Amino acid sequence: xxxxxxxxxxxxRKEGQNVTLSCEQNLNHDAMYWYRQDPGQGLxxxxxxxxxxxxxxxxxxxxxxxxxxxxxxxxLTVTSAQKNPTAFxxxxxxIARGGSYGYTFGSGTRLTVV
Amino acid sequence: xxxxxxxxKLLSVFKGAPVELKxxxxxxxxPELFWYxxxxxxxxxxxxxxxxxxxxxxxTADLNKGETSFHLKKPFAQEEDSxxxxxxxxxxxGSARQLTFGSGTQLTVLP
Numbered sequence: 001x002x003x004x005x006x007x008x009x010x011x012x013r014k015e016g017q018n019v020t021l022s023c024e025q026n027l028n029h030d031a032m033y034w035y036r037q038d039p040g041q042g043l044x045x046x047x048x049x050x051x052x053x054x055x056x057x058x059x060x061x062x063x064x065x066x067x068x069x070x071x072x073x074x075x076l077t078v079t080s081a082q083k084n085p086t087a088f089x090x091x092x093x094x095i096a097r098g099g100s101y102g103y104t105f106g107s108g109t110r111l112t113v114v
Numbered sequence: 115x116x117x118x119x120x121x122x123k124l125l126s127v128f129k130g131a132p133v134e135l136k137x138x139x140x141x142x143x144x145p146e147l148f149w150y151x152x153x154x155x156x157x158x159x160x161x162x163x164x165x166x167x168x169x170x171x172x173x174t175a176d177l178n179k180g181e182t183s184f185h186l187k188k189p190f191a192q193e194e195d196s197x198x199x200x201x202x203x204x205x206x207x208g209s210a211r212q213l214t215f216g217s218g219t220q221l222t223v224l225p
Contacts, residue, residue: 033212040123042200042217043158058212090158092213102148102160102204103213 003027006091006106012114013078013085021076021109023091030095032074033103036060037088046089049074078111086113116141116205120216127191128224135186135219137175137201146204147177147184148213153197161186161199171195191223 004025013019025032031050035043045058049068063082068074074093078085088110092103117140127133139145149161162170164177164184175186184201201216 035215040217042118042120043213043215045212045214048212102150102163105158107157 004091004093004104004106006089006109008109009107011109011111013111014114016080018077018079019111021078021089021091021111023074023076023106024072025074025091025093025104026072027093027104028071029093029104030071031093032068033092033094034058034064034066034074034076035090035092037090037108043090046076085111087111116145116203116214118201118203118214118216120199120201120219122219123217124220124222126222126224129193130190133188133191133195133221133223135199135201135221137184137186137216139182139184139201139203141182141203141205143205145177147175148202148204149173149175149184149186150200150202150215151197152200158200191221193223193225196221196223 007022033048034046037043044060046064047058047066049055052068052071055066055068063079065077088108090108091106094103119138121136147164150158151161152158173188175184177184198218198220200218202213204213
């Protein structure tokens with residue numbers, strides 16, 4: 001069953017800690033994306049990657065880091081530098097240059113700072 | 115720069131009434147527009163895209179380049195249409211295509 005898997009579903013972080021959110025896809029999509037979803041603000045792009053070993057900053061990359069060592073995986077690290085990390089995080093993938101086909105989304109990870 | 119505006123955060127209609135969710139965009143190139151929907155406790159999913167000119171679950175949306183709009187319409191709303199709806203624009207940045215989302219409209223269809 002093809003799709004995108006995000007884990008964990010819920011994550012709690014203490015102040016000053018780094019945490020990593022997992023995103024895995026078996027759709028053979030080249031491009032992957034991380035979005036942050038906040039009430040009233042829609043989805044904002046954090047990072048995206050078109051191909052293995054390459055990624056680009058989105059609109060709100062500060063305080064986040066990513067890696068793309070494998071085509072299937074695009075983990076997101078929320079660092080202690082991110083001032084307001086509590087949010088819902090969505091991972092997505094698409095066929096490269098496949099804007100016409102839209103994105104496939106994961107089910108999300110809700111991160112809470114305690 | 116590309117931008118998507120959904121002016122209504124909340125929209126309520128009665129079952130059987132027509133519904134229109136507004137979406138305006140700004141983009142200097144030739145955009146591709148989408149509507150995504152997120153039902154309660156489900157993942158965000160593609161509803162329809164302008165390029166295919168399709169009707170999904172009774173919803174349609176027409177791209178109006180003159181008014182830079184892509185409003186979502188349905189003639190007779192159903193209770194199961196209650197969800198969060200996002201309008202999105204795909205524009206190219208270098209060689210990448212990225213989706214820019216609006217802030218969303220929460221649609222509630224009342225019985």
